[in-house]
Amino acid sequence: MDKIRVEICVGTTCHVLGGGSLHDLEDHLPSRLRDQVEVVGAPCLKACENGNYGDAPFVKINGEIMAAATIDKIIARLNRL
């Protein structure tokens, strides 16, 4: 089964609004999720420019953008997948 791909935006706006704290995501993943998830950085997801998406920091999970991402929110989403 393909790994779930989590892309963390490391652009300016995302970083300023707390994106840096998302880098530890891997360490916070419960053990059963660890093998199923691939965490990478993305240079800019271009989500902040478009007012429709909501607030930074942004994360892309299997191609779908999540606004106002936090580690808990991401894990909750991953659990549902």
Place this chain on the structure above:
Amino acid sequence: MKRIHVEIERSSRSKRGEEVCGDDFKVKRLAGEDRYIAVLSDGLGSGFKASLLSTMTTAMALRFVSDNMEIVRSSEIIMDTLPVCAVRKISYSTFTIADTYVNGHTRMVEMDNPPYIHLRGAEEVTHEKQTLASAKHPERKLLVSSFDALPGDRLVFFSDGVTQAGLGHPGHKFGWRREGCLEYLQAQLRREPDVSALELAARVVAEACRQDPAKTAADDTTCVVIYFREPRNLLLLTGPPFKPDKDAEFARYLADFDGKKVICGGTTANIVSRELDRQVKVQLPKVRERLPAAAEMAGVDLVTEGILTLTETARVLEAPVPPLDTPGPALRLFELLHNSDVIEFLVGTRINEAHQDPSLPIDLEIRRNIVKRIVRCLEERYLKECEIRYI
């Protein structure tokens, strides 16, 4: 003639026991003329008196040569202006002036310093010298010569603290002499053909001191190295072009550039990645840092986030030394800039509106301003040659 980067460095040690060095060195860059003038002077005696003489000499010589005053007249004025020593009843200092253009054309004027050494690789290049003297001071001979330096050439000159090192001690009847210094320089250059000007000057002074049994400087000892280098080029891309139809040209410019390449900005990186079909791989750090993570792209030396990294890098450039807690991306950018000679900034001027959102907790500098701040520091403090282009 090809443009050369002129690196001018000096190393100096005061005579043992003296608080002030009696040798003085000054260098000035005349930007409008692409010209450098460097002057080394050795003042009579040692300590404060000598320092006064040599400092006055270098200041005057620098001024006169910049103004292209005739050299015999210049040296007359210097000799007449220097204060007379109450003890020795004479006023005296030496000087070596190197007047060099960035195309390599160089004129040397020497008065009573050991003769300079011109090295091509590890081989010495000698030149004929013209002897001039003023009617007022016929015994003070001026030696004038000129040549065209090629990329890779070095010019080395020094005070007699170098040539007379070890004088009077066993094994050094006449001191280290110019020959001893030349042999040492040649050995260093054979071993390390790309040694920097600063490193080489420091080694000569250290080796001179080693000639003395006490291993310290018996006299004020100064060595100047001028290294005519191939310039190290760097291109920094930051910001998306104002008009998207310029994206291809923007990326192409980076691809075709000859030198180191840096991209600062996520959107900028995405544009280049798309246009050149090269992947951007972000390297999430193991330890969380103050700045967003840097990334990799084939053919690019460094990819970072934009404004925050540039602002941090400006701070590092302005600090006396890079602070210990400098985050990785800023430190790497600082090092790349520091080790380059000619730096071009290609700045895309499209404003990122998200950066202007008043709800952002910090002030984000406008890209153009932070780049200008960096360039000012690079030019004034680090003597780099910079250019900013907007697109």
